[in-house]
Amino acid sequence: MQARSLEDCLKADGGLARLSGHAARLLRLQRVFESAVPRPLARGARVANLKLGKLIIHADSGAAATKLRQIIPTLVDVFHNEAAEVTGIEIKVQPRQHSGSSHPTASHAPLGDHAKQGLTSLADSLPENSPLRGALKHLVKHT
Known part of the structure; x- marks a missing residue:
């Protein structure tokens, strides 16, 4: 066949x-x-x-x-x-239908080691109670 x-x-x-x-x-x-x-x-x-x-x-x-x-x-x-x-x-x-959620998700490239080191260094130079310091530490930890 x-x-x-x-x-x-x-x-x-x-x-x-x-x-x-x-x-x-x-x-x-x-x-x-x-x-x-x-x-x-x-x-x-x-x-x-x-x-x-x-x-x-x-x-x-x-x-x-x-x-x-x-x-x-x-x-x-x-x-x-x-x-x-x-x-x-x-x-x-007629807006396009997005699969999954109703809001498109942002995509980002992973941070390289050099960028992570720079952000960590910047975070360490900020005051201990700084919201920016916490945000930078969180960013480095989760990328």
Whole structure:
């Protein structure tokens, strides 16, 4: 029995073939969108769907949505030239969902030995009852 590729399996089923084709169109439209808007704006928005010629774009914030709404005429022209099936654009505010907690967690690089020594030296030079001294000692201990 010969193994079939995932693409072959998707094309074999009519419903999955339509879904796969729609996903491919959305990916192509996302690439056009990313090339048409400034990079910071592209990071704050994404192509969400295409329904009856109307492209739905989700923005992470009201500010990003406002900026996108200001350039809709330009975007319509770009999409019309690159992808004839786009006849209109709708912008919606839809913040990205973060996995895990509702607040993104900050990531930090571990402190090197030299940095730890410097912070320890600074903490040792501070008065014994200084809140900064305690905070620095805690930082060195937990990184």
